[in-house]
Amino acid sequence: MKKIIIGCLMLGTIAFTLTACQSQAMTGKDKTSQVKISKRDKGKTAYAIVGSYVDNKDKAALVLNSDHTGRYVYVDPKNPDTDDQLTWKKIDATTYRIKLNDSDVTSDLTAKVENNELNLSGDDNWNTENFKKSSKKINLDDFLAQRGQSKGQESESNSTSKESNDSTSSSIPGDDGLFNMPSELLGTWYVADYIDGSVNEVTIKKNVISGEDSGEHFTQKLHKMKKDFDFTSYVQGHSSYHDVTKDWARVVVLSENGERKINVRAWLQGAGDGEYYNLATEHGQTVLVEGGGAEAWVDGIGWRSRADAEKYAKEKFNDLHYREDMTSGDNEDE
Template sequence: MKNRVFIFLLVGFLVLTMAGCQSQIKQEKGSNEQARIIKKTKANKNISIIGSYRDDADGAAIAFNSDHTGRYVYADPKNSDTDDQLTWKKTGKNTYIIRLNDSDVSSALTAKLTGSTLVISGDGDWNTETFNKTKNKLNLDDFLSNRKVGNSTSSKANGDVKNSKSTNSIPGDEGLFDMPNELRGTWYLANESDGSVSKLIIDKNTITGEGFVEKLHKMSNNFDFTSYVQEHPSYQDMTKDWARVVVLSENGESKINVRGWLQGAGAGEYYNLATEHGQKVLVIGGGAEAWVDGIGWKNKTDAEKYAKEKFSDLHYREDISLENNDDSDSATTNDEN
């Protein structure tokens, strides 16, 4: 009899223990699942394009709704304002396709969201624009109205300093510079030290890299921009994303020289083409002798494959050391003789 009672108590104890373990497992599983859901929700929230953005330099603004619709506006200082409805779709990590309901814009636009900065680019007829996300919802109708008033006030206050969209309306500006067709397109540049690959997009009038956009303009030859560097803050604001471009010729080879619009010291960057491994590549140079800073390839695979290769027909900074060593050796030989 005592044995039966003992066995009964033992079985009851085991049943209660197993029930407690299962309850703990369910609680832990539920907590982990909830944590994953919260983490996933936060991650999705961080990369959402939904909201409104403004590009004060160009006088444009754009808004994206949760139902994949939106609106784009641009305050044209001379002609009628642009006011287009749009649809959008996510195509990759922080990358989106935008389609404007505008007969003048037949091709889709590409949007890249990095933090709170949105860069929108298109074909050769669309100037790349850089927008910053607003903390609060932006009223696009008020934005257009304020831009019109601002343009009028700025014109009166600053004399001949006007909206940057107008050709020849800003002192020293002779209009947009058109990049040669052979340089346009998407190029992939590999970092020689760590092998990482970055993308550079050259459009008709813009150069877009990771974290920057340059709008290409021509500057008047007799224009002295030095006084505008410190004395005209409104001028600096309107031209902050501008670059001045000239075409240089050396040994029968043309190079495109790009500098900041108000850049003083420094040679800027040089762009030209070369042929390596049987294909055209983009050569980006810098410094006094346009030494090679990077090679752009048409596909990412080649950029990674040839990242550390030096080409004998190109001029690198390291060549200076070699030339100096040769000169030192020659001088030593002459002294010995």
């Protein structure tokens, strides 16, 4: 009888031990699953603000990316259009802080997001804008180009002059009004130097070119110079004139072998040929060609994305004209 009782006790102990082990194993498995689920959910954090937005009334648009970056554009009816990069940060469930990379906007903006609408407000210098979320990603370069064209048409129809108001000459000696960049050149380009592979960001607006050059920021306000104006008489002295025109550039359109190029020089520049801008097609994409020198040799190629600019940075294209082509040609003649 003792043997039977002892045997039963031993079986009971073994069964209890197995049950406890199984319970611990299940508990460990559950914890592991919870950790995996937690990590998986963390990687998929979604923000209500991410997406494309349009304010058709004010002719503004913005794109907000999941990496907390974005871009804001605004078609100004009187002044050069706004085209700014930005960063954003979540404050609470419906509120976000937006910082524009714009020296004219010194305060952060506040965005309120609710029911696919975004309300953007700032200090007293900022007009509150109301955006609606778009179901598709907006091409902001196309947005600026299309709205910019309509702006020009409205200005022309409302003016008794053949030229739009922003092209009217000012009282500044030699000024024949603002130069309007062709719409196909507008937007942000990432210009790669084919010699050292460096990439600089350049933004072309209707009447302004700005960007980076060797680590320095530059801004050029695009103007036309009167044909009969002798700017050399203003090179020396005339400090007040220099102050007014220090950021100005004089622009002319040149045509060579049926190809149109935009030549941009400093307003009072004497020696040198300035910069040349035109478009080409490389790797199936429209690219911006920056040139310089007597024959507008290629200085760099501008791409719509930094990734492409870095990828093709040092590539030379057979259909473009480089300084080395002239050198090799001279060697062949010798």
